[in-house]
Amino acid sequence: MSSAASPLGPADLAPGRLLLATPGLLDPNFADTVVLLLDVNDDGALGVVLNRPTALPVSAVLGEWGDVVEEPEVLFQGGPVSTDGALAVALAAPGGEHAAGFQRLWGRVGLLDLDTPHELVAGTVDRLRIFAGYAGWGAGQLEAEVAEGTWYVVPGEPDDAFGEEAGGLWRRVLRRQPGDLAFHATRPADPDLN
Template structure:
């Protein structure tokens, strides 16, 4: 269905066949993809924990909702931040480009060096990771659709419908999957 090659900035959209509770109905932003594997964060799993409870200095910089997102099952006690540059010519210290205006923000950087340079920032607890060839195998077996992402996918105020919305905008038959019922037997 999706012939795109996984690369940083692309999205992995879980197919109905993916029933692992860590990834069912998720949308994952790929941050790194190379011969050693891939790394990304789940975009549509906000947690009830506010950023101010865990990383108080960053609470004024993050986009609404000001909560930590569950980025994936790997290192859930660690935090990883994604930022959206306001101006491509004003790249702050502590920002590493992923794709276009999106990048990883080093949370050890003083907030004042980042604040004002970003249109949005989101903090994720944990991440999703795949070993060498593991992601390719999961794509080949039909667990993921690989599609282009946009910065607005990362910074939606309400990510509840992100899975459907990302599929809906895809060309051809892939868009049809956005209307599948949760339980196809009820159809």
């Protein structure tokens, strides 16, 4: 496989990158997931699972934020850590990167502090998704998992975090990759049944 057709490696871990679980990752917390990396530093990494919507409406837990989030207007299971807490990933409106409660991560994507009064956020955010919990790795842990082939590391696009059809995200992201990596999108869920 040429380097242009290969996924990125451990050195390429950065906010905005996506982790796609390889077919060999059987941990039920991460099997078939797409994880958006939000922070990577010497102490570890933090991200949210993008393709695990729950049945719980945001409005049932966070009231008025339910009117602002993307369809489907439900909480997403962001990962197995701190599932009683919420992280809000937002796409700032042009010029909204410096709005109250918004912490820019890359481009116009950032985290929104849900304690910010709803009125101060109006008009500053184009898109919003709220995640219950997150995925976290200690120092060197994610790099080791990538090196052993547990994750494909690929560039992310802002729309990945906000799309309506979360169930097909893993395959859609793979299909847009160059070369041989795109062929993994056609792999059946259980190759033994093929």
